[in-house]
Amino acid sequence: MNPAIEVENLAKSYGKLLAVDHISFQVKRGEIFGFLGPNGAGKTTTQRILTGVLEPTEGRVFVMDYDMQKGGFYAKRLMGVVPEFANVYIDLGAWENLMLMAELYGVPRQRRKERATELLEMFKLYERRNENTKYFSKGMKQRLLLCMALVHQPQILFLDEPTTGLDVQSARLIRDLVRKLNEGGVTVFLTTHNIEEANLLCDRIAVIDHGKIAAIDSPENLKKAFQSVQSVEVAFAPPFERIDLLEKLSCVNEVKKLGDKYRLYTDEPSEVVNKLTDLTRSNNLKFLTLNVLGPSLEDVFVKITEEHKGWNYDKE
């Protein structure tokens, strides 16, 4: 089966600024693919090109087998899109917003009403469907944007920072729905800087930095690939202020003070635990806490984006 998205040597420049720097990747059908990167990395520009909002400077994009430059219209009919910087029409009600989108996506008249009712009920907006959306909260507007993206039952869903700034309930509702849609066969392209969200939702993640793909793999494989960001978290009693002694321990790459604890980054945690035990004995200390931590996706992300200078990790 052909991939849902195929990106070949994609580049986008704004004058002298190269926002997307010749990237290539594929998204399999039926997967949730996370597109992760710091602010200004080129995430939103990439998504805008994939959804046909912007034209690339170089390269090719295929979405559901359609070349976006030739068959963008047809590909767009299969896509649901929630752009990061988007809003509903605040002078229209939720129902009217949905009807407008359904019409633009060519949903037959009778089906429009059934689908709008179904979605508004699912997103708990049905009771307020005729109310002007200018009175809606951010969470309600975001849920309505998602309804608008789903009104034509898309095969692929593009979400750009879908839960940013939302309350916990709205964010959870959206995440649960993304999972449910994916279980029903919808491919999801999730652009986010929320690492935990990507970790919880995505089958695979691409990390983009300075317009280049720095890594693509599953969250767990990415963590495994960065064993050097394993750490030992330790707190002593009485409090121990000699960070210089901790830094001198062999096998310790970096030490960070986190409140009353220290985090010692290492690629050999058992060796560090032995050294710490020696340290407590020689300084008459006791362990208050001692935890060995695997690399979090956040650690991996920071490591990749800090170290990514022309270096490219791509397992595939």
Added chain:
Amino acid sequence: MTKSSRINSELKGVWAIARKDMRIYYLKPPVLIYGIMIPFFLFLAFALGRDVPSASLVPGMIGITLFFTASSVGPIIVPWETRMKTLERLIACPISIQSIILGDILAGFLFGIIISLVPLLLGVLGFGVNVINYYTLSLCILLSAFCFSSLGILLSAPPTDNPSNIMMLSTIIRLPMVFISGVFIPVDQLPTGGRIVALFSPLTYTTDLLRHSLQQHHHYQIALDVLMLLAFIILFLILGMGFHKKSLSKRL
């Protein structure tokens, strides 16, 4: 999907955009009042204290009503949608930028036609003006409304999200056109320089066609008026769509 169903889909999209524009931007009391009041006050400003029969000013009043209403709201739609962040959502839909622009033009076109019926009825019922040629009058209103609405959309092409910038540009361009287009003083009574400048304003041909329809007094041939309005429509459409396509990436 065949080519004809693609065209059908685009046309439905044009209609959906036009209805959205009418609902959001046009059918609001302040806009409707503005659409009627501004031409009315301009008419009064020229009619009061002048020794001219009021009926002879009716074509001019219909002309500026058409001009101001069809081209008034169009310039702010795209900057406003850029600011309100609804534009990107629209562009992500399966509809071409050309169809979005055509939808915006269609809304201004319909608004212009509906509002221009007010001074027309006022002229016929209040000032006893006779419609001599209904066919020419209808053609004039249709072509002019489309032409002025296209001009309005062309004016919205600079990539700004600040509607007041566009309103300023729009006023600078549109207001002088009222004075050079034979609206209140027929073109043949203008000095030579004025007659030359009048050639470059589409409103000149609207006013002339209205005089054909209502007074039989006119300066150009009907065919020339129609051809010039068609030429301005084509020019505004080509420039408007080209500029909008070019400025799109700067808006987002």
